[in-house]
Amino acid sequence: MADNAHSKPPAPHELQGHVEQPHGVASPIDVSPQMVLWTWIVFGLLVVVLYKIAWKPILAALDQREKDIQDTIDNAEQVRAELAGIGQLRSETIAEADEKSRSILDAARQGAQEQARVIETKAREDAQIIQENASRDIETARGKAEATLKRESGDWAVELAGKILGENLDNAKNRNLTDRLVEEL
Amino acid sequence: MSDTAAGVDELVDKAELVTQKSAAINEWIMHHVSDSPAWHPLPFLEVPLPGWMSNHVLMLLIGAGLLVLVFKVLCRYQPGRAPRGWTNLVEVLVKFVRDDICVATLGEEDGRKMAPLFLTFFFFIATLNLMGLVPLFSTATGNIGVTAALAIVTFCFMVFGAIYMNGPIAFAKGFVPSGIPWPILIIIVPLEVLGVAIKCVALTIRLFANMFAGHIVVFSLLGLMVTFGAAALPAVVMALAIDLLEIFIALLQAYIFTLLSAMFIGQMYHPAH
Numbered sequence A: 001m002a003d004n005a006h007s008k009p010p011a012p013h014e015l016q017g018h019v020e021q022p023h024g025v026a027s028p029i030d031v032s033p034q035m036v037l038w039t040w041i042v043f044g045l046l047v048v049v050l051y052k053i054a055w056k057p058i059l060a061a062l063d064q065r066e067k068d069i070q071d072t073i074d075n076a077e078q079v080r081a082e083l084a085g086i087g088q089l090r091s092e093t094i095a096e097a098d099e100k101s102r103s104i105l106d107a108a109r110q111g112a113q114e115q116a117r118v119i120e121t122k123a124r125e126d127a128q129i130i131q132e133n134a135s136r137d138i139e140t141a142r143g144k145a146e147a148t149l150k151r152e153s154g155d156w157a158v159e160l161a162g163k164i165l166g167e168n169l170d171n172a173k174n175r176n177l178t179d180r181l182v183e184e185l
Numbered sequence B: 001m002s003d004t005a006a007g008v009d010e011l012v013d014k015a016e017l018v019t020q021k022s023a024a025i026n027e028w029i030m031h032h033v034s035d036s037p038a039w040h041p042l043p044f045l046e047v048p049l050p051g052w053m054s055n056h057v058l059m060l061l062i063g064a065g066l067l068v069l070v071f072k073v074l075c076r077y078q079p080g081r082a083p084r085g086w087t088n089l090v091e092v093l094v095k096f097v098r099d100d101i102c103v104a105t106l107g108e109e110d111g112r113k114m115a116p117l118f119l120t121f122f123f124f125i126a127t128l129n130l131m132g133l134v135p136l137f138s139t140a141t142g143n144i145g146v147t148a149a150l151a152i153v154t155f156c157f158m159v160f161g162a163i164y165m166n167g168p169i170a171f172a173k174g175f176v177p178s179g180i181p182w183p184i185l186i187i188i189v190p191l192e193v194l195g196v197a198i199k200c201v202a203l204t205i206r207l208f209a210n211m212f213a214g215h216i217v218v219f220s221l222l223g224l225m226v227t228f229g230a231a232a233l234p235a236v237v238m239a240l241a242i243d244l245l246e247i248f249i250a251l252l253q254a255y256i257f258t259l260l261s262a263m264f265i266g267q268m269y270h271p272a273h
Helices: A002-006 A011-020 A033-165 A171-184 B002-033 B055-074 B086-106 B108-131 B144-173 B182-269
Strands: B038-042 B045-048
Touching (some): A033 B055, A033 B086, B002 B182, B055 B086, B055 B108, B055 B144, B086 B108, B086 B182, B108 B182
């Protein structure tokens, strides 16, 4: 070892040897044409193969997804607009139905009032007719009763007078006399 | 006096030993981050590879296979059901790349049309970067050939894509900024033309150096253990911290490569900027 060490003073030469020629290994900055060729072949094939199995489907999937997301956003916007339209339509329909029901109710109420009025009027008329009939009947009955009373009382008076006078007067004379008496009475 | 000499000798021996160890570690690190004709999934296990293949080529193939497997098996769309789990995670990343990288730099139409290219950039680079942090694998993006190849793809779109989109005349006009006096154009135009290539070289080196250097840092910290023994134990904690940082960097660099590619291509497609 020491021998070896002592026999090595020509260091510069040794050093130079190390730097320039590291024991058969090619310098790292030598471009080997074989290596370049191989790289081109492998890289070229890789571009083609990866394009087929990777880039095309992945890029297509990315584009498709971007498109899907955009479509979904657009669609959501459209649905929202539609919903707003539907909401408006709904409130309009409700307002319309409200209006209609109110008018129906009003009409029904009006009809009922009219009918009530008609019934009332008719009842009143009927009552009046009944009252009038009753009055007339009373009047008639009174007339009859008066007449009957007149005649009866006349007869009674004649009978009474005859009895008093003891003599029956002529019927016609009698009647005239009676009438005159009654008139005077 | 001879005591002192002995002490110095001892010190020199020690220094020599450290130098040797360092050299060994250096060699080991370079071996580890460089491409090799065999796959070393575990320590002391070496899987020899056929001559047309190397370790990093195998990593490219495994990375591509993993991606295909992940997307084929784990990403599923069932009609009428929301996607779940893994599919959601992938969707987040896909949407990020499409909207925040492609559409943001190339515009709505071109961005969507070119999204598959940038998605492949992002996922392929991220996978290769992350594989470097998994013990079984190594980092293909730590090989400058790989990053150069990817940057050349960007370059082709910057040049041929732009010619296809705008026509050769508009493409050429893109290198001549308007409203600048002609003597300055003599300097500006070559710079603009060179700029296209320089941008791609920068792309190449940025990704390569980040991945390469990250691993060297981790290995160097662990190498301190070999050189200094238990005294270097705190370095392991640091190595762990760097390793966690590497996870972030792996994703960040994939993002940066993809974003810059999209920006450069977008600048060439719409030269008005």
